[in-house]
Amino acid sequence: MNTQELWKSVLGQIELSISKANFVTWFQNTSILSIKDGTAVISVPNGFAKEWLENKYNHTIIQSIRNFENDIRSIKCVISGPQPTIKSIDAVQPGKISDIRIPLKSQDENHPQQNQARYEQHKANFVQSLPKQATVLFHESNLNPRYTFKDYVVAENNELANAACVAVSNNLGQLYNPLFIYGGVGLGKTHLLQALGNEVKRKHPEKTIKYITSERFTSELVDSIKNQKIDTFKEYYQQIDLLIIDDVQFLSGREKTQHEFFHIFNALYQINKQIVISSDRPPKAIPTLEDRLRSRFEGGMITDISQPNEETRLAILRKKVNEKGITIEDDALRFIAENITQNIREIEGALNRVIAYSEFYKTPLSTALVEKVLSQFIIQSKKKVQVSDIVEVVEKMYSVTQEDLVKKGRKKGISHARQVAVYLMRSELNMSFSSIGEFFGGRDHTTALHAFEKITGDIEKNLRLKSELSTLKDEIYHSKGV
Ligand code: ADP
Ligand code: MG
Numbered sequence: 001m002n003t004q005e006l007w008k009s010v011l012g013q014i015e016l017s018i019s020k021a022n023f024v025t026w027f028q029n030t031s032i033l034s035i036k037d038g039t040a041v042i043s044v045p046n047g048f049a050k051e052w053l054e055n056k057y058n059h060t061i062i063q064s065i066r067n068f069e070n071d072i073r074s075i076k077c078v079i080s081g082p083q084p085t086i087k088s089i090d091a092v093q094p095g096k097i098s099d100i101r102i103p104l105k106s107q108d109e110n111h112p113q114q115n116q117a118r119y120e121q122h123k124a125n126f127v128q129s130l131p132k133q134a135t136v137l138f139h140e141s142n143l144n145p146r147y148t149f150k151d152y153v154v155a156e157n158n159e160l161a162n163a164a165c166v167a168v169s170n171n172l173g174q175l176y177n178p179l180f181i182y183g184g185v186g187l188g189k190t191h192l193l194q195a196l197g198n199e200v201k202r203k204h205p206e207k208t209i210k211y212i213t214s215e216r217f218t219s220e221l222v223d224s225i226k227n228q229k230i231d232t233f234k235e236y237y238q239q240i241d242l243l244i245i246d247d248v249q250f251l252s253g254r255e256k257t258q259h260e261f262f263h264i265f266n267a268l269y270q271i272n273k274q275i276v277i278s279s280d281r282p283p284k285a286i287p288t289l290e291d292r293l294r295s296r297f298e299g300g301m302i303t304d305i306s307q308p309n310e311e312t313r314l315a316i317l318r319k320k321v322n323e324k325g326i327t328i329e330d331d332a333l334r335f336i337a338e339n340i341t342q343n344i345r346e347i348e349g350a351l352n353r354v355i356a357y358s359e360f361y362k363t364p365l366s367t368a369l370v371e372k373v374l375s376q377f378i379i380q381s382k383k384k385v386q387v388s389d390i391v392e393v394v395e396k397m398y399s400v401t402q403e404d405l406v407k408k409g410r411k412k413g414i415s416h417a418r419q420v421a422v423y424l425m426r427s428e429l430n431m432s433f434s435s436i437g438e439f440f441g442g443r444d445h446t447t448a449l450h451a452f453e454k455i456t457g458d459i460e461k462n463l464r465l466k467s468e469l470s471t472l473k474d475e476i477y478h479s480k481g482v
Helices: 003-017 020-027 047-056 058-066 112-129 132-138 159-170 189-203 214-226 230-237 255-270 291-298 310-324 330-339 344-360 367-382 387-398 402-406 412-429 433-439 445-461 463-479
Strands: 031-036 039-044 074-079 179-182 209-213 242-246 274-279 301-304
Touching: 003 020, 003 031, 003 058, 020 047, 020 159, 039 047, 047 058, 047 074, 047 159, 058 074, 159 179, 159 189, 159 274, 159 301, 179 189, 189 209, 189 242, 189 274, 209 214, 214 230, 214 242, 214 255, 230 255, 242 255, 255 274, 255 291, 310 330, 310 344, 330 344, 330 367, 344 367, 387 402, 387 412, 387 463, 402 412, 412 433, 412 445, 412 463, 433 445, 445 463
Parallel strands: 039 074, 179 274, 179 301, 209 242, 242 274
Antiparallel strands: 031 039
16 A cells, blocks of 8 residues: 555545544645654645644544554654645736626636736725725724634634634635634624634734625615715725625525625635635525525535533633633632523623622622522523423424434434434524534434534425424424413
């Protein structure tokens, strides 16, 4: 077996043991360069992959290599390429940036630098030609310096999303484009997107960065149409280096906005400008999102943020308390982390409530005080849906038992019920795919992911399923008295 064949076999094994997103992110464009003195030297495309493979996947890789070559004891990664590619803009006409027509598939890869230079020249001319007021207005990046990577607690639930954002901040337009991050409300998407913008601003003050929610984007677009400024609007957006669109699910159903966004997206994408998008759900699950936009989103890197576990909630609380310079008993923080479980925004809300109370009554922040102040808050929180509520309604609807659901087995009726339960755990509780897999008898997280995606895809086509799910949800919430 030569080194190439060896690496292929190793990758084949690793692919089965980790998630697809992780596999593609960290193992694409890798190879074995040499094997010497028990060390395999692996070529990786960037420093980020090097760090990840050497630290996080070290053990997995060595274990897998040793299945084929027993005398390998360590690995070492070296960075070698790929060369950044700049996709061409084939014919740049004199005139406005919106006049630059960019072929979807670039044909002229031979003179990328020239094309890039032509584009930069255009951009400079364009910015010069804007009325002064418009320049000021449009150059608002909307970045809030409060959000940084430093203040973001990285844990199992957001590790990959955080890693992707850090990587993008170091390789604008060259690694993952677009980068698409999804996850439920209050789980830290906006924080991460803003941190990415702030980091790029710090490192490259000359870059044009724009953070905007999709709702704001829509209303700016509508205004520009009303004021006959649509060309200026488009030109402005097409000269941005880093475009961050938050909560893209709100574009759903807005045809005109999606149409304009698609063109801006393509224009930026073709010249390797970075686009970062967030949403409360994966592209597949956004109803009435144009197919061409969906497939653009799916063409980049997609990663999710799920619910933090108790330990992470505690770590975040400690960080927030630290930032505020407040002294509070650790047991009090533990109490909050244990009892407020929905999302981080609620946790912050609870903390602020306690702080306000203690300031007002000039009482120290003791555990007893926290328990007292939050008792009402917690009763409301406890009313929220639990895993057992979902299992119960699924059992009833499909005449199955929890044991059937958890047991291995592919009987058609049962596996459908199981998929529906997985879907509800994700959509209603935002559980991570690994904990869902664990619940269903220690299944792999990719199994849970596939089940979720299957139902997500089927809902669109299958009216019966759609109504089944809406009945199930009604039942779940009805049982909670909501
Ligand atoms: P989303 O955009 O997903 O709804 P946000 O980014 O607005 O959520 O997060 C809600 C609040 O929780 C923010 O104040 C944010 O700073 C905080 N937060 C979320 N995740 C983290 C984290 N991992 N570390 C520190 N703070 C976090
Ligand atoms: Mg947000």
